[in-house]
Amino acid sequence: MKLRQVASGWEFESEKDLEDLVWNNLEKLFGYKPLKRQYQVSGQYCDILAFGKNKELVIIELKNSEDRYIVQQLTRYYDALIDEKPFPEHINFQVPVVLIAVTPNFHRDNYTDRKYHQLKFNFLQFKIICQEPKFNLNIINVDTTLNWKLDFDYSLENHIKKDIPAPPKRFYQLIEKCKPQEHSKLFKFRETILQFDDRMQEIAKEGGIYYGNGKTKHCAELRLDSKKELVLFLWLPRNFLWEQQGNIFRFRIWTDWNNATIVMPVSRGLGKVNPTRIEFAKQDAKNRSLNIFIYEALRRWFERI
Structure with missing residues:
Protein backbone atom coordinates (compact mmCIF):
# COMPACT_ATOMS: atom_id res chain seq x y z
CA MET A 1 0.00 0.00 0.00
CA LYS A 2 1.20 3.47 -0.88
CA LEU A 3 0.09 6.85 0.42
CA ARG A 4 0.88 10.32 -0.79
CA GLN A 5 0.96 13.53 1.16
CA VAL A 6 -1.18 16.36 -0.13
CA ALA A 7 -2.03 19.82 1.14
CA SER A 8 -4.97 18.62 3.24
CA GLY A 9 -3.19 15.58 4.69
CA TRP A 10 -2.87 12.11 3.16
CA GLU A 11 -4.56 10.11 0.42
CA PHE A 12 -4.11 6.71 -1.21
CA GLU A 13 -1.75 6.60 -4.16
CA SER A 14 -4.34 4.61 -6.12
CA GLU A 15 -7.80 3.11 -5.82
CA LYS A 16 -6.19 -0.33 -5.54
CA ASP A 17 -4.41 0.75 -2.35
CA LEU A 18 -7.77 1.71 -0.83
CA GLU A 19 -9.31 -1.56 -2.02
CA ASP A 20 -6.46 -3.64 -0.56
CA LEU A 21 -6.89 -2.06 2.86
CA VAL A 22 -10.69 -2.45 2.95
CA TRP A 23 -10.65 -6.00 1.55
CA ASN A 24 -8.04 -7.21 4.04
CA ASN A 25 -10.00 -5.70 6.96
CA LEU A 26 -13.59 -6.18 5.78
CA GLU A 27 -14.75 -8.20 8.79
CA LYS A 28 -12.91 -5.98 11.24
CA LEU A 29 -14.43 -2.85 9.72
CA PHE A 30 -18.01 -3.80 8.90
CA GLY A 31 -18.52 -7.37 10.08
CA TYR A 32 -19.06 -8.66 6.52
CA LYS A 33 -17.60 -11.90 5.17
CA PRO A 34 -15.54 -11.36 2.00
CA LEU A 35 -16.67 -13.17 -1.14
CA LYS A 36 -14.81 -11.82 -4.15
CA ARG A 37 -12.99 -8.70 -5.28
CA GLN A 38 -12.99 -7.39 -8.85
CA TYR A 39 -15.80 -9.81 -9.64
CA GLN A 40 -16.72 -9.74 -13.34
CA VAL A 41 -20.39 -9.72 -14.26
CA SER A 42 -21.88 -8.63 -17.60
CA GLY A 43 -18.57 -7.13 -18.65
CA GLN A 44 -18.30 -5.04 -15.46
CA TYR A 45 -16.02 -5.40 -12.44
CA CYS A 46 -17.41 -5.05 -8.93
CA ASP A 47 -14.79 -3.84 -6.45
CA ILE A 48 -15.88 -5.97 -3.49
CA LEU A 49 -18.64 -8.53 -2.97
CA ALA A 50 -19.39 -9.75 0.55
CA PHE A 51 -22.24 -11.15 2.63
CA GLY A 52 -23.73 -10.39 6.02
CA LYS A 53 -25.10 -12.41 8.91
CA ASN A 54 -28.47 -12.86 7.16
CA LYS A 55 -26.76 -14.06 3.96
CA GLU A 56 -27.53 -10.72 2.31
CA LEU A 57 -25.37 -9.75 -0.68
CA VAL A 58 -23.19 -6.70 -0.03
CA ILE A 59 -21.85 -4.71 -3.01
CA ILE A 60 -19.12 -2.18 -2.20
CA GLU A 61 -17.86 0.36 -4.72
CA LEU A 62 -14.70 2.26 -3.76
CA LYS A 63 -13.48 5.58 -5.16
CA ASN A 64 -10.24 7.34 -4.34
CA SER A 65 -11.74 10.69 -5.38
CA GLU A 66 -15.15 12.26 -5.84
CA ASP A 67 -17.22 10.55 -8.56
CA ARG A 68 -20.60 11.88 -9.71
CA TYR A 69 -21.66 8.55 -11.27
CA ILE A 70 -21.15 6.14 -8.39
CA VAL A 71 -24.91 5.62 -7.86
CA GLN A 72 -25.40 4.62 -11.49
CA GLN A 73 -22.42 2.28 -11.29
CA LEU A 74 -23.80 0.47 -8.24
CA THR A 75 -27.19 0.25 -9.94
CA ARG A 76 -25.68 -1.57 -12.93
CA TYR A 77 -23.86 -4.02 -10.63
CA TYR A 78 -27.07 -4.64 -8.71
CA ASP A 79 -29.04 -5.38 -11.89
CA ALA A 80 -26.41 -7.77 -13.27
CA LEU A 81 -25.95 -9.64 -9.99
CA ILE A 82 -29.69 -10.03 -9.42
CA ASP A 83 -29.91 -11.66 -12.86
CA GLU A 84 -26.90 -13.93 -12.39
CA LYS A 85 -27.42 -14.78 -8.69
CA PRO A 86 -23.85 -15.97 -8.00
CA PHE A 87 -22.59 -17.69 -4.81
CA PRO A 88 -25.94 -19.37 -3.94
CA GLU A 89 -24.28 -21.26 -1.08
CA HIS A 90 -23.59 -17.93 0.66
CA ILE A 91 -26.27 -15.53 -0.62
CA ASN A 92 -30.02 -15.45 -0.01
CA PHE A 93 -31.42 -13.32 -2.82
CA GLN A 94 -34.77 -13.09 -1.06
CA VAL A 95 -33.36 -10.52 1.38
CA PRO A 96 -32.47 -6.96 0.32
CA VAL A 97 -29.04 -6.33 -1.23
CA VAL A 98 -26.80 -3.87 0.64
CA LEU A 99 -25.30 -1.19 -1.63
CA ILE A 100 -22.32 0.76 -0.26
CA ALA A 101 -20.42 3.66 -1.84
CA VAL A 102 -17.09 4.56 -0.21
CA THR A 103 -15.36 7.79 -1.27
CA PRO A 104 -13.51 10.75 0.30
CA ASN A 105 -16.19 13.17 -0.97
CA PHE A 106 -19.66 12.91 -2.47
CA HIS A 107 -20.69 15.00 -5.45
CA ARG A 108 -23.98 16.86 -5.02
CA ASP A 109 -25.33 14.86 -7.99
CA ASN A 110 -24.84 11.68 -5.93
CA TYR A 111 -27.41 12.93 -3.45
CA THR A 112 -29.83 13.93 -6.23
CA ASP A 113 -29.51 10.53 -7.93
CA ARG A 114 -30.08 8.73 -4.64
CA LYS A 115 -33.03 10.91 -3.66
CA TYR A 116 -35.16 9.72 -6.57
CA HIS A 117 -33.93 6.12 -6.65
CA GLN A 118 -35.93 3.06 -5.61
CA LEU A 119 -32.88 1.32 -4.18
CA LYS A 120 -31.21 2.22 -0.89
CA PHE A 121 -27.60 3.38 -1.02
CA ASN A 122 -25.25 3.75 1.95
CA PHE A 123 -22.87 6.69 1.54
CA LEU A 124 -19.65 6.23 3.50
CA GLN A 125 -17.02 8.99 3.49
CA PHE A 126 -13.43 8.22 4.43
CA LYS A 127 -10.40 10.19 5.55
CA ILE A 128 -6.82 9.18 6.37
CA ILE A 129 -5.50 10.60 9.62
CA CYS A 130 -1.81 10.57 10.51
CA GLN A 131 -0.90 10.40 14.19
CA GLU A 132 2.75 9.43 13.89
CA PRO A 133 3.87 6.74 14.01
CA LYS A 134 0.32 5.42 13.45
CA PHE A 135 -2.18 6.04 10.67
CA ASN A 136 -5.89 5.38 10.74
CA LEU A 137 -8.69 5.17 8.23
CA ASN A 138 -11.78 6.98 9.46
CA ILE A 139 -15.08 6.11 7.76
CA ILE A 140 -18.37 7.82 8.53
CA ASN A 141 -21.92 7.22 7.30
CA VAL A 142 -22.95 10.66 6.05
CA ASP A 143 -26.60 10.04 6.98
CA THR A 144 -26.38 8.39 10.40
CA THR A 145 -22.91 9.62 11.51
CA LEU A 146 -22.12 5.99 12.41
CA ASN A 147 -18.37 5.70 12.08
CA TRP A 148 -15.61 3.13 11.89
CA LYS A 149 -11.90 3.49 12.60
CA LEU A 150 -9.13 1.24 11.38
CA ASP A 151 -5.56 1.68 12.63
CA PHE A 152 -2.85 0.58 10.22
CA ASP A 153 0.93 0.75 9.98
CA TYR A 154 2.62 2.81 7.31
CA SER A 155 6.32 3.55 7.47
CA LEU A 156 7.16 7.13 6.60
CA GLU A 157 10.67 5.88 5.88
CA ASN A 158 9.24 4.07 2.86
CA HIS A 159 7.39 7.19 1.70
CA ILE A 160 9.64 8.51 -1.03
CA LYS A 161 8.95 12.02 -2.17
CA LYS A 162 9.44 12.93 -5.78
CA ASP A 163 12.57 14.95 -6.39
CA ILE A 164 11.74 18.48 -7.46
CA PRO A 165 14.09 20.88 -9.23
CA ALA A 166 15.74 23.80 -7.48
CA PRO A 167 13.61 26.96 -7.46
CA PRO A 168 14.10 29.23 -10.46
Missing part, protein backbone atom coordinates in the same frame (compact mmCIF):
# COMPACT_ATOMS: atom_id res chain seq x y z
CA LYS A 169 15.70 32.63 -10.02
CA ARG A 170 12.28 34.25 -10.40
CA PHE A 171 11.02 32.44 -7.29
CA TYR A 172 13.76 33.96 -5.14
CA GLN A 173 13.01 37.37 -6.63
CA LEU A 174 9.34 37.03 -5.70
CA ILE A 175 9.93 36.04 -2.08
CA GLU A 176 12.79 38.49 -1.53
CA LYS A 177 10.65 41.01 0.34
CA CYS A 178 8.67 38.48 2.35
CA LYS A 179 9.32 38.17 6.05
CA PRO A 180 12.05 35.64 6.91
CA GLN A 181 9.56 33.50 8.87
CA GLU A 182 7.43 33.22 5.72
CA HIS A 183 10.21 31.82 3.55
CA SER A 184 9.91 28.24 4.84
CA LYS A 185 6.14 28.35 4.30
CA LEU A 186 6.62 29.50 0.71
CA PHE A 187 9.10 26.71 0.01
CA LYS A 188 6.61 24.25 1.51
CA PHE A 189 3.86 25.72 -0.67
CA ARG A 190 6.02 25.16 -3.76
CA GLU A 191 6.94 21.63 -2.70
CA THR A 192 3.31 20.68 -2.07
CA ILE A 193 2.26 21.77 -5.55
CA LEU A 194 5.17 20.22 -7.45
CA GLN A 195 4.92 16.93 -5.52
CA PHE A 196 1.24 16.57 -6.40
CA ASP A 197 1.59 15.10 -9.87
CA ASP A 198 4.42 14.37 -12.31
CA ARG A 199 2.71 16.56 -14.91
CA MET A 200 2.77 19.64 -12.71
CA GLN A 201 5.02 22.34 -14.14
CA GLU A 202 6.59 25.49 -12.72
CA ILE A 203 6.42 28.16 -15.43
CA ALA A 204 8.46 31.27 -14.68
CA LYS A 205 7.49 34.41 -16.58
CA GLU A 206 8.34 38.07 -16.29
CA GLY A 207 5.10 38.78 -14.44
CA GLY A 208 5.41 35.92 -11.98
CA ILE A 209 5.32 32.13 -11.70
CA TYR A 210 2.49 29.81 -12.80
CA TYR A 211 1.95 26.28 -11.53
CA GLY A 212 0.06 23.99 -13.86
CA ASN A 213 0.28 22.46 -17.29
CA GLY A 214 0.56 24.45 -20.50
CA LYS A 215 -0.96 27.86 -21.11
CA THR A 216 -4.48 27.26 -19.80
CA LYS A 217 -4.55 24.56 -17.12
CA HIS A 218 -3.21 26.48 -14.11
CA CYS A 219 -3.89 25.90 -10.44
CA ALA A 220 -1.74 28.59 -8.78
CA GLU A 221 0.17 31.77 -9.52
CA LEU A 222 2.59 33.97 -7.59
CA ARG A 223 3.33 37.57 -8.57
CA LEU A 224 4.12 40.97 -7.05
CA ASP A 225 1.58 43.77 -6.73
CA SER A 226 2.21 47.50 -7.18
CA LYS A 227 3.61 47.67 -3.63
CA LYS A 228 6.04 44.84 -4.42
CA GLU A 229 4.16 42.54 -2.05
CA LEU A 230 3.68 38.88 -2.95
CA VAL A 231 0.19 37.98 -4.19
CA LEU A 232 -1.29 34.50 -4.53
CA PHE A 233 -3.89 33.44 -7.10
CA LEU A 234 -5.66 30.06 -7.12
CA TRP A 235 -8.01 28.55 -9.68
CA LEU A 236 -11.11 27.45 -7.72
CA PRO A 237 -14.80 26.72 -8.31
CA ARG A 238 -16.98 29.85 -8.19
CA ASN A 239 -18.90 28.59 -5.13
CA PHE A 240 -15.97 26.80 -3.51
CA LEU A 241 -16.65 28.08 0.02
CA TRP A 242 -20.23 26.88 -0.05
CA GLU A 243 -20.83 24.01 -2.46
CA GLN A 244 -17.36 23.21 -3.78
CA GLN A 245 -18.86 23.03 -7.25
CA GLY A 246 -19.24 25.20 -10.31
CA ASN A 247 -17.04 26.58 -13.06
CA ILE A 248 -13.37 27.31 -12.36
CA PHE A 249 -12.24 30.92 -11.88
CA ARG A 250 -8.96 32.62 -11.02
CA PHE A 251 -9.25 34.05 -7.50
CA ARG A 252 -7.00 36.45 -5.69
CA ILE A 253 -6.27 35.02 -2.24
CA TRP A 254 -5.41 36.93 0.89
CA THR A 255 -3.08 34.87 3.06
CA ASP A 256 -0.50 35.06 5.80
CA TRP A 257 0.67 31.62 4.54
CA ASN A 258 -1.22 29.91 7.38
CA ASN A 259 -4.81 31.01 6.82
CA ALA A 260 -6.53 32.37 3.75
CA THR A 261 -9.71 33.57 2.17
CA ILE A 262 -10.89 34.51 -1.31
CA VAL A 263 -10.68 38.23 -1.92
CA MET A 264 -12.16 38.40 -5.41
CA PRO A 265 -12.22 36.69 -8.82
CA VAL A 266 -9.75 38.26 -11.26
CA SER A 267 -9.68 37.14 -14.89
CA ARG A 268 -6.29 38.72 -15.59
CA GLY A 269 -3.73 41.02 -14.03
CA LEU A 270 -3.91 41.89 -10.34
CA GLY A 271 -7.40 43.30 -10.03
CA LYS A 272 -8.27 46.30 -7.89
CA VAL A 273 -8.85 45.41 -4.28
CA ASN A 274 -10.35 47.84 -1.78
CA PRO A 275 -8.20 47.99 1.42
CA THR A 276 -11.40 47.60 3.43
CA ARG A 277 -12.04 44.33 1.66
CA ILE A 278 -8.57 43.10 2.55
CA GLU A 279 -9.23 43.86 6.23
CA PHE A 280 -12.51 42.00 6.00
CA ALA A 281 -10.69 39.08 4.36
CA LYS A 282 -8.20 38.95 7.23
CA GLN A 283 -11.05 38.57 9.71
CA ASP A 284 -12.80 36.06 7.48
CA ALA A 285 -9.66 33.93 7.18
CA LYS A 286 -9.15 33.31 10.90
CA ASN A 287 -10.57 29.79 10.80
CA ARG A 288 -9.74 28.85 7.21
CA SER A 289 -6.58 26.90 6.49
CA LEU A 290 -4.64 27.85 3.37
CA ASN A 291 -3.99 24.14 2.82
CA ILE A 292 -7.70 23.55 2.15
CA PHE A 293 -7.66 26.16 -0.60
CA ILE A 294 -4.46 24.76 -2.12
CA TYR A 295 -5.67 21.17 -2.06
CA GLU A 296 -8.96 22.07 -3.74
CA ALA A 297 -7.07 23.96 -6.47
CA LEU A 298 -4.79 20.93 -6.99
CA ARG A 299 -7.70 18.50 -7.09
CA ARG A 300 -9.58 20.60 -9.63
CA TRP A 301 -6.43 21.01 -11.70
CA PHE A 302 -5.95 17.22 -11.75
CA GLU A 303 -9.58 16.72 -12.91
CA ARG A 304 -9.05 19.09 -15.84
CA ILE A 305 -5.77 17.50 -17.05
Whole structure:
Protein backbone atom coordinates (compact mmCIF):
# COMPACT_ATOMS: atom_id res chain seq x y z
CA MET A 1 0.00 0.00 0.00
CA LYS A 2 1.20 3.47 -0.88
CA LEU A 3 0.09 6.85 0.42
CA ARG A 4 0.88 10.32 -0.79
CA GLN A 5 0.96 13.53 1.16
CA VAL A 6 -1.18 16.36 -0.13
CA ALA A 7 -2.03 19.82 1.14
CA SER A 8 -4.97 18.62 3.24
CA GLY A 9 -3.19 15.58 4.69
CA TRP A 10 -2.87 12.11 3.16
CA GLU A 11 -4.56 10.11 0.42
CA PHE A 12 -4.11 6.71 -1.21
CA GLU A 13 -1.75 6.60 -4.16
CA SER A 14 -4.34 4.61 -6.12
CA GLU A 15 -7.80 3.11 -5.82
CA LYS A 16 -6.19 -0.33 -5.54
CA ASP A 17 -4.41 0.75 -2.35
CA LEU A 18 -7.77 1.71 -0.83
CA GLU A 19 -9.31 -1.56 -2.02
CA ASP A 20 -6.46 -3.64 -0.56
CA LEU A 21 -6.89 -2.06 2.86
CA VAL A 22 -10.69 -2.45 2.95
CA TRP A 23 -10.65 -6.00 1.55
CA ASN A 24 -8.04 -7.21 4.04
CA ASN A 25 -10.00 -5.70 6.96
CA LEU A 26 -13.59 -6.18 5.78
CA GLU A 27 -14.75 -8.20 8.79
CA LYS A 28 -12.91 -5.98 11.24
CA LEU A 29 -14.43 -2.85 9.72
CA PHE A 30 -18.01 -3.80 8.90
CA GLY A 31 -18.52 -7.37 10.08
CA TYR A 32 -19.06 -8.66 6.52
CA LYS A 33 -17.60 -11.90 5.17
CA PRO A 34 -15.54 -11.36 2.00
CA LEU A 35 -16.67 -13.17 -1.14
CA LYS A 36 -14.81 -11.82 -4.15
CA ARG A 37 -12.99 -8.70 -5.28
CA GLN A 38 -12.99 -7.39 -8.85
CA TYR A 39 -15.80 -9.81 -9.64
CA GLN A 40 -16.72 -9.74 -13.34
CA VAL A 41 -20.39 -9.72 -14.26
CA SER A 42 -21.88 -8.63 -17.60
CA GLY A 43 -18.57 -7.13 -18.65
CA GLN A 44 -18.30 -5.04 -15.46
CA TYR A 45 -16.02 -5.40 -12.44
CA CYS A 46 -17.41 -5.05 -8.93
CA ASP A 47 -14.79 -3.84 -6.45
CA ILE A 48 -15.88 -5.97 -3.49
CA LEU A 49 -18.64 -8.53 -2.97
CA ALA A 50 -19.39 -9.75 0.55
CA PHE A 51 -22.24 -11.15 2.63
CA GLY A 52 -23.73 -10.39 6.02
CA LYS A 53 -25.10 -12.41 8.91
CA ASN A 54 -28.47 -12.86 7.16
CA LYS A 55 -26.76 -14.06 3.96
CA GLU A 56 -27.53 -10.72 2.31
CA LEU A 57 -25.37 -9.75 -0.68
CA VAL A 58 -23.19 -6.70 -0.03
CA ILE A 59 -21.85 -4.71 -3.01
CA ILE A 60 -19.12 -2.18 -2.20
CA GLU A 61 -17.86 0.36 -4.72
CA LEU A 62 -14.70 2.26 -3.76
CA LYS A 63 -13.48 5.58 -5.16
CA ASN A 64 -10.24 7.34 -4.34
CA SER A 65 -11.74 10.69 -5.38
CA GLU A 66 -15.15 12.26 -5.84
CA ASP A 67 -17.22 10.55 -8.56
CA ARG A 68 -20.60 11.88 -9.71
CA TYR A 69 -21.66 8.55 -11.27
CA ILE A 70 -21.15 6.14 -8.39
CA VAL A 71 -24.91 5.62 -7.86
CA GLN A 72 -25.40 4.62 -11.49
CA GLN A 73 -22.42 2.28 -11.29
CA LEU A 74 -23.80 0.47 -8.24
CA THR A 75 -27.19 0.25 -9.94
CA ARG A 76 -25.68 -1.57 -12.93
CA TYR A 77 -23.86 -4.02 -10.63
CA TYR A 78 -27.07 -4.64 -8.71
CA ASP A 79 -29.04 -5.38 -11.89
CA ALA A 80 -26.41 -7.77 -13.27
CA LEU A 81 -25.95 -9.64 -9.99
CA ILE A 82 -29.69 -10.03 -9.42
CA ASP A 83 -29.91 -11.66 -12.86
CA GLU A 84 -26.90 -13.93 -12.39
CA LYS A 85 -27.42 -14.78 -8.69
CA PRO A 86 -23.85 -15.97 -8.00
CA PHE A 87 -22.59 -17.69 -4.81
CA PRO A 88 -25.94 -19.37 -3.94
CA GLU A 89 -24.28 -21.26 -1.08
CA HIS A 90 -23.59 -17.93 0.66
CA ILE A 91 -26.27 -15.53 -0.62
CA ASN A 92 -30.02 -15.45 -0.01
CA PHE A 93 -31.42 -13.32 -2.82
CA GLN A 94 -34.77 -13.09 -1.06
CA VAL A 95 -33.36 -10.52 1.38
CA PRO A 96 -32.47 -6.96 0.32
CA VAL A 97 -29.04 -6.33 -1.23
CA VAL A 98 -26.80 -3.87 0.64
CA LEU A 99 -25.30 -1.19 -1.63
CA ILE A 100 -22.32 0.76 -0.26
CA ALA A 101 -20.42 3.66 -1.84
CA VAL A 102 -17.09 4.56 -0.21
CA THR A 103 -15.36 7.79 -1.27
CA PRO A 104 -13.51 10.75 0.30
CA ASN A 105 -16.19 13.17 -0.97
CA PHE A 106 -19.66 12.91 -2.47
CA HIS A 107 -20.69 15.00 -5.45
CA ARG A 108 -23.98 16.86 -5.02
CA ASP A 109 -25.33 14.86 -7.99
CA ASN A 110 -24.84 11.68 -5.93
CA TYR A 111 -27.41 12.93 -3.45
CA THR A 112 -29.83 13.93 -6.23
CA ASP A 113 -29.51 10.53 -7.93
CA ARG A 114 -30.08 8.73 -4.64
CA LYS A 115 -33.03 10.91 -3.66
CA TYR A 116 -35.16 9.72 -6.57
CA HIS A 117 -33.93 6.12 -6.65
CA GLN A 118 -35.93 3.06 -5.61
CA LEU A 119 -32.88 1.32 -4.18
CA LYS A 120 -31.21 2.22 -0.89
CA PHE A 121 -27.60 3.38 -1.02
CA ASN A 122 -25.25 3.75 1.95
CA PHE A 123 -22.87 6.69 1.54
CA LEU A 124 -19.65 6.23 3.50
CA GLN A 125 -17.02 8.99 3.49
CA PHE A 126 -13.43 8.22 4.43
CA LYS A 127 -10.40 10.19 5.55
CA ILE A 128 -6.82 9.18 6.37
CA ILE A 129 -5.50 10.60 9.62
CA CYS A 130 -1.81 10.57 10.51
CA GLN A 131 -0.90 10.40 14.19
CA GLU A 132 2.75 9.43 13.89
CA PRO A 133 3.87 6.74 14.01
CA LYS A 134 0.32 5.42 13.45
CA PHE A 135 -2.18 6.04 10.67
CA ASN A 136 -5.89 5.38 10.74
CA LEU A 137 -8.69 5.17 8.23
CA ASN A 138 -11.78 6.98 9.46
CA ILE A 139 -15.08 6.11 7.76
CA ILE A 140 -18.37 7.82 8.53
CA ASN A 141 -21.92 7.22 7.30
CA VAL A 142 -22.95 10.66 6.05
CA ASP A 143 -26.60 10.04 6.98
CA THR A 144 -26.38 8.39 10.40
CA THR A 145 -22.91 9.62 11.51
CA LEU A 146 -22.12 5.99 12.41
CA ASN A 147 -18.37 5.70 12.08
CA TRP A 148 -15.61 3.13 11.89
CA LYS A 149 -11.90 3.49 12.60
CA LEU A 150 -9.13 1.24 11.38
CA ASP A 151 -5.56 1.68 12.63
CA PHE A 152 -2.85 0.58 10.22
CA ASP A 153 0.93 0.75 9.98
CA TYR A 154 2.62 2.81 7.31
CA SER A 155 6.32 3.55 7.47
CA LEU A 156 7.16 7.13 6.60
CA GLU A 157 10.67 5.88 5.88
CA ASN A 158 9.24 4.07 2.86
CA HIS A 159 7.39 7.19 1.70
CA ILE A 160 9.64 8.51 -1.03
CA LYS A 161 8.95 12.02 -2.17
CA LYS A 162 9.44 12.93 -5.78
CA ASP A 163 12.57 14.95 -6.39
CA ILE A 164 11.74 18.48 -7.46
CA PRO A 165 14.09 20.88 -9.23
CA ALA A 166 15.74 23.80 -7.48
CA PRO A 167 13.61 26.96 -7.46
CA PRO A 168 14.10 29.23 -10.46
CA LYS A 169 15.70 32.63 -10.02
CA ARG A 170 12.28 34.25 -10.40
CA PHE A 171 11.02 32.44 -7.29
CA TYR A 172 13.76 33.96 -5.14
CA GLN A 173 13.01 37.37 -6.63
CA LEU A 174 9.34 37.03 -5.70
CA ILE A 175 9.93 36.04 -2.08
CA GLU A 176 12.79 38.49 -1.53
CA LYS A 177 10.65 41.01 0.34
CA CYS A 178 8.67 38.48 2.35
CA LYS A 179 9.32 38.17 6.05
CA PRO A 180 12.05 35.64 6.91
CA GLN A 181 9.56 33.50 8.87
CA GLU A 182 7.43 33.22 5.72
CA HIS A 183 10.21 31.82 3.55
CA SER A 184 9.91 28.24 4.84
CA LYS A 185 6.14 28.35 4.30
CA LEU A 186 6.62 29.50 0.71
CA PHE A 187 9.10 26.71 0.01
CA LYS A 188 6.61 24.25 1.51
CA PHE A 189 3.86 25.72 -0.67
CA ARG A 190 6.02 25.16 -3.76
CA GLU A 191 6.94 21.63 -2.70
CA THR A 192 3.31 20.68 -2.07
CA ILE A 193 2.26 21.77 -5.55
CA LEU A 194 5.17 20.22 -7.45
CA GLN A 195 4.92 16.93 -5.52
CA PHE A 196 1.24 16.57 -6.40
CA ASP A 197 1.59 15.10 -9.87
CA ASP A 198 4.42 14.37 -12.31
CA ARG A 199 2.71 16.56 -14.91
CA MET A 200 2.77 19.64 -12.71
CA GLN A 201 5.02 22.34 -14.14
CA GLU A 202 6.59 25.49 -12.72
CA ILE A 203 6.42 28.16 -15.43
CA ALA A 204 8.46 31.27 -14.68
CA LYS A 205 7.49 34.41 -16.58
CA GLU A 206 8.34 38.07 -16.29
CA GLY A 207 5.10 38.78 -14.44
CA GLY A 208 5.41 35.92 -11.98
CA ILE A 209 5.32 32.13 -11.70
CA TYR A 210 2.49 29.81 -12.80
CA TYR A 211 1.95 26.28 -11.53
CA GLY A 212 0.06 23.99 -13.86
CA ASN A 213 0.28 22.46 -17.29
CA GLY A 214 0.56 24.45 -20.50
CA LYS A 215 -0.96 27.86 -21.11
CA THR A 216 -4.48 27.26 -19.80
CA LYS A 217 -4.55 24.56 -17.12
CA HIS A 218 -3.21 26.48 -14.11
CA CYS A 219 -3.89 25.90 -10.44
CA ALA A 220 -1.74 28.59 -8.78
CA GLU A 221 0.17 31.77 -9.52
CA LEU A 222 2.59 33.97 -7.59
CA ARG A 223 3.33 37.57 -8.57
CA LEU A 224 4.12 40.97 -7.05
CA ASP A 225 1.58 43.77 -6.73
CA SER A 226 2.21 47.50 -7.18
CA LYS A 227 3.61 47.67 -3.63
CA LYS A 228 6.04 44.84 -4.42
CA GLU A 229 4.16 42.54 -2.05
CA LEU A 230 3.68 38.88 -2.95
CA VAL A 231 0.19 37.98 -4.19
CA LEU A 232 -1.29 34.50 -4.53
CA PHE A 233 -3.89 33.44 -7.10
CA LEU A 234 -5.66 30.06 -7.12
CA TRP A 235 -8.01 28.55 -9.68
CA LEU A 236 -11.11 27.45 -7.72
CA PRO A 237 -14.80 26.72 -8.31
CA ARG A 238 -16.98 29.85 -8.19
CA ASN A 239 -18.90 28.59 -5.13
CA PHE A 240 -15.97 26.80 -3.51
CA LEU A 241 -16.65 28.08 0.02
CA TRP A 242 -20.23 26.88 -0.05
CA GLU A 243 -20.83 24.01 -2.46
CA GLN A 244 -17.36 23.21 -3.78
CA GLN A 245 -18.86 23.03 -7.25
CA GLY A 246 -19.24 25.20 -10.31
CA ASN A 247 -17.04 26.58 -13.06
CA ILE A 248 -13.37 27.31 -12.36
CA PHE A 249 -12.24 30.92 -11.88
CA ARG A 250 -8.96 32.62 -11.02
CA PHE A 251 -9.25 34.05 -7.50
CA ARG A 252 -7.00 36.45 -5.69
CA ILE A 253 -6.27 35.02 -2.24
CA TRP A 254 -5.41 36.93 0.89
CA THR A 255 -3.08 34.87 3.06
CA ASP A 256 -0.50 35.06 5.80
CA TRP A 257 0.67 31.62 4.54
CA ASN A 258 -1.22 29.91 7.38
CA ASN A 259 -4.81 31.01 6.82
CA ALA A 260 -6.53 32.37 3.75
CA THR A 261 -9.71 33.57 2.17
CA ILE A 262 -10.89 34.51 -1.31
CA VAL A 263 -10.68 38.23 -1.92
CA MET A 264 -12.16 38.40 -5.41
CA PRO A 265 -12.22 36.69 -8.82
CA VAL A 266 -9.75 38.26 -11.26
CA SER A 267 -9.68 37.14 -14.89
CA ARG A 268 -6.29 38.72 -15.59
CA GLY A 269 -3.73 41.02 -14.03
CA LEU A 270 -3.91 41.89 -10.34
CA GLY A 271 -7.40 43.30 -10.03
CA LYS A 272 -8.27 46.30 -7.89
CA VAL A 273 -8.85 45.41 -4.28
CA ASN A 274 -10.35 47.84 -1.78
CA PRO A 275 -8.20 47.99 1.42
CA THR A 276 -11.40 47.60 3.43
CA ARG A 277 -12.04 44.33 1.66
CA ILE A 278 -8.57 43.10 2.55
CA GLU A 279 -9.23 43.86 6.23
CA PHE A 280 -12.51 42.00 6.00
CA ALA A 281 -10.69 39.08 4.36
CA LYS A 282 -8.20 38.95 7.23
CA GLN A 283 -11.05 38.57 9.71
CA ASP A 284 -12.80 36.06 7.48
CA ALA A 285 -9.66 33.93 7.18
CA LYS A 286 -9.15 33.31 10.90
CA ASN A 287 -10.57 29.79 10.80
CA ARG A 288 -9.74 28.85 7.21
CA SER A 289 -6.58 26.90 6.49
CA LEU A 290 -4.64 27.85 3.37
CA ASN A 291 -3.99 24.14 2.82
CA ILE A 292 -7.70 23.55 2.15
CA PHE A 293 -7.66 26.16 -0.60
CA ILE A 294 -4.46 24.76 -2.12
CA TYR A 295 -5.67 21.17 -2.06
CA GLU A 296 -8.96 22.07 -3.74
CA ALA A 297 -7.07 23.96 -6.47
CA LEU A 298 -4.79 20.93 -6.99
CA ARG A 299 -7.70 18.50 -7.09
CA ARG A 300 -9.58 20.60 -9.63
CA TRP A 301 -6.43 21.01 -11.70
CA PHE A 302 -5.95 17.22 -11.75
CA GLU A 303 -9.58 16.72 -12.91
CA ARG A 304 -9.05 19.09 -15.84
CA ILE A 305 -5.77 17.50 -17.05
